Amino acid sequence: xSPSPPAxxxxxxxxxxxxxxxxxxxxxxxxxxxxxxxxxxxxxxxxMIRFVVGPDRAVVADLAATLPGRGIWLSAxxxxxxxxxAQGGLGRAFARAxxxxxxxxxxxxxxxxxxxxxxxxELLGLARRAGQAVAGFDKAREWLRTGQVRLILQAxxxxxxxxxxxxxxxxxxxxxxxxxxxxxxxxxxxxxHVVHVxxxxxxxxxxxxxxxxxxxxxxxxxxxxxxxxxxxxxxRRASRTGSGDGHKMDGTSG
Numbered sequence: 001x002s003p004s005p006p007a008x009x010x011x012x013x014x015x016x017x018x019x020x021x022x023x024x025x026x027x028x029x030x031x032x033x034x035x036x037x038x039x040x041x042x043x044x045x046x047x048m049i050r051f052v053v054g055p056d057r058a059v060v061a062d063l064a065a066t067l068p069g070r071g072i073w074l075s076a077x078x079x080x081x082x083x084x085x086a087q088g089g090l091g092r093a094f095a096r097a098x099x100x101x102x103x104x105x106x107x108x109x110x111x112x113x114x115x116x117x118x119x120x121x122e123l124l125g126l127a128r129r130a131g132q133a134v135a136g137f138d139k140a141r142e143w144l145r146t147g148q149v150r151l152i153l154q155a156x157x158x159x160x161x162x163x164x165x166x167x168x169x170x171x172x173x174x175x176x177x178x179x180x181x182x183x184x185x186x187x188x189x190x191x192x193h194v195v196h197v198x199x200x201x202x203x204x205x206x207x208x209x210x211x212x213x214x215x216x217x218x219x220x221x222x223x224x225x226x227x228x229x230x231x232x233x234x235x236r237r238a239s240r241t242g243s244g245d246g247h248k249m250d251g252t253s254g
Contacts, residue, residue: 155182
């Protein structure tokens with residue numbers, strides 16, 4: 001009589017969950033959705049940030065999503081980063097996805113914000129040189145009036161009343177964001193400050209919109225939808241329809 005085969009050890013709930021997590025982490029980088037290493041949610045990649053692990057095992061943000069290696073994706077949301085950091089789970093999430101220990105900057109939120117600000121400035125400079133972006137109330141307003149606009153950038157510290165006046169009559173399909181202060185916008189166009197920028201439809205406009213939306217997400221908190229910097233908050237969104245409040249600054253020359 002042949003001996004009975006050894007009994008299989010039952011798969012525990014914890015082991016099954018870990019197996020599922022590992023399978024999810026191995027998903028190919030194809031299609032429009034990616035899985036966040038912290039929340040485990042699948043989201044559009046335009047609302048997330050890709051990381052890769054460098055030779056020194058440090059995680060590196062890959063904003064353009066072009067670096068070699070298997071991508072590790074994180075939601076571009078300030079509340080996700082803050083909660084994971086406070087609970088000590090951010091490093092564990094990256095290590096699990098990377099299959100080994102990794103080094104995560106302790107000030108990751110600040111690092112990402114600074115990188116996004118630089119990238120938006122660089123893309124905006126390319127759009128200006130390509131004739132796909134104009135600055136100033138009159139020029140930008142003319143583009144807006146004639147329907148040449150994919151995206152409007154307004155200075156985060158510009159006058160709320162001036163911004164409302166600029167946007168009066170704008171089409172609902174035009175995206176309005178305020179990722180940078182007037183001085184930063186001005187540097188791109190060789191001015192002291194700029195409050196209004198119009199960007200034409202095209203790849204550059206789409207890229208700027210994506211990065212500005214990511215930056216806005218990083219500056220937000222889950223509780224009140226508030227920003228941690230000069231992002232587009234709920235009050236400023238209201239400026240599109242003629243209400244809202246903001247930091248005062250004379251925007252008539254920008």
